[in-house]
Amino acid sequence: MPYRVRPPGYPGRPGMPDRRTVLLAGLGTAAAALGGCTLTGAGDRYRKGPLPIGTGVTNGVYYRYGRRLARLLDDRLPGVRASANVTTGSLDNLQWLRWGGDRLAFLAADVAGTAAAEPDAPDAPIRALARLYDDYLHLVVLQSSDYRTIDDLRGRHVSVGAKGSGVEVVAQRALAAAGLTGHLTPVRMGLDYAPAGLRSGLIDAFFWSGGLPTAGIAELAARLPIRLIPLGGLAPEIRRRYGPYYRTGTIPSGTYVNVDETQTLALANFLAAPASFDDALAYRVTEILIRDRDALAAAVPSAELLDVRSAIQTDPVPLHPGALRYYRSIRR
Numbered sequence: 001m002p003y004r005v006r007p008p009g010y011p012g013r014p015g016m017p018d019r020r021t022v023l024l025a026g027l028g029t030a031a032a033a034l035g036g037c038t039l040t041g042a043g044d045r046y047r048k049g050p051l052p053i054g055t056g057v058t059n060g061v062y063y064r065y066g067r068r069l070a071r072l073l074d075d076r077l078p079g080v081r082a083s084a085n086v087t088t089g090s091l092d093n094l095q096w097l098r099w100g101g102d103r104l105a106f107l108a109a110d111v112a113g114t115a116a117a118e119p120d121a122p123d124a125p126i127r128a129l130a131r132l133y134d135d136y137l138h139l140v141v142l143q144s145s146d147y148r149t150i151d152d153l154r155g156r157h158v159s160v161g162a163k164g165s166g167v168e169v170v171a172q173r174a175l176a177a178a179g180l181t182g183h184l185t186p187v188r189m190g191l192d193y194a195p196a197g198l199r200s201g202l203i204d205a206f207f208w209s210g211g212l213p214t215a216g217i218a219e220l221a222a223r224l225p226i227r228l229i230p231l232g233g234l235a236p237e238i239r240r241r242y243g244p245y246y247r248t249g250t251i252p253s254g255t256y257v258n259v260d261e262t263q264t265l266a267l268a269n270f271l272a273a274p275a276s277f278d279d280a281l282a283y284r285v286t287e288i289l290i291r292d293r294d295a296l297a298a299a300v301p302s303a304e305l306l307d308v309r310s311a312i313q314t315d316p317v318p319l320h321p322g323a324l325r326y327y328r329s330i331r332r
Contacts, residue, residue: 047102047278048079054093054105055084057162057192059216060208061302062089062106062269065132068299069271072292077284088190090166093272100124100274102281108135108166108209109268110173110245112317124274128314129286129323133302136249137170137265138208138217142198143225143258147205150178150229155185159197159206162190170246171207174265177237195220205229209267211302213255221256228256232263270314282322286311290330 053070056062063084070082087093093105094114112126141147147156160175161167168188175181187203194206195216208217220226232248239246249266253259271289273282289296289306296303312319312327319327 046077046080046280046284048077049081049102051080051082051281052085052103053082054087054096054103056087056089056093056106056165057190057216058086059214059219060089060191061133061211061214061300064215065211065296065300065303066104066106068296068303069289072288072295073285076288076292077281080281088162088164089168091169092164094126097126097272097274098124100276102273102277104129104271104273104277104285106132107270107272107317108170109270109316110169110242111166112270112272113243113245124276126272126317127275127277127282127320127323128270128272128317129282129320130271130289130306130311131313132269132271132289132311133211133305134249134266134268135166135209136212136251137174137231137267138210138214138251139174139205139229139231139264140194140198140208140217140220141205141227141229143227145204145227147229148227150174150180150231150234153205153229154180154183156204157185157187157202159189159194159203160186161188161207161209163188165190167191167207167209170209170265170267173238173242174207174231174234177234177241191216198226199224211269211300212251213301218256221259225258226256228259228262228264230263231265235265238265268313270317272317273320275320277320277322279320279322279325282320283326286320286323286326290326 053066055066066084070084073080073082090108090111093107094111097105147153160171189197191208197203198206208214228251235246235248245267246265249264251262251264253261293303293306
């Protein structure tokens, strides 16, 4: 059974050194194709034992991705006992990784930038195994409301995500970029409570940052007509203030029932580990991520977006040496 982890989090910082060119050059020396039937390269020399994975709330993409990944790791790696652990999200997961040891967690790129910007922090530094997929910032209101722009929420009660979540980071930044800091009442609710808060009138809107589609929002839209507020126009200001983690993205029409295409903010997600994570185990986990993508995508549609070229783009977090060795081993 998953258990809840609630250590304190850290605010994100910009800072993104580019390592993509070097990594792509290293990938040219290939030795094995992706299509084989058995896992390669690390043998059984990986470190065995418990392998907890920090995810997120139970109706978000992180948790579903982590739960499916844990099952695959249990099946593919004898002696490894993987588990998907409920957390509040990226900020929570960053502290979880800083405890060190053999553990994994999902991180949004803006939160991951905090660790990269603090190389001398006393806690364990982190490394990335792969860039997985992009999150899209949702600002959800009832379709029956008059709210059509973020400025319409001035003076209202708006959930900015749970304390310790990556949603809280990007929501507060979006509000600052929109000039709304101090001009509405922020409420800290995760996706496990915000839909009920919206339905009851306790809040007027809520932020969520997640892959497409996010189950919790899909379930809400199926029960009650909703609208997504466009946020794409904030991209230039939020990038100017907080760094290049954010870009304009589109939530396609039909992603949620009767919700129109919406321009918003998007940012990358990583699967990360402490720098002390076992090299051979990092190799094998990365191999499973890439080679079992279809098995992951059967449970989590966002997993279908994973490929080698995008997986190595983990700036500002360096790739783990074990993951880098795997990428360099495969044929382009």
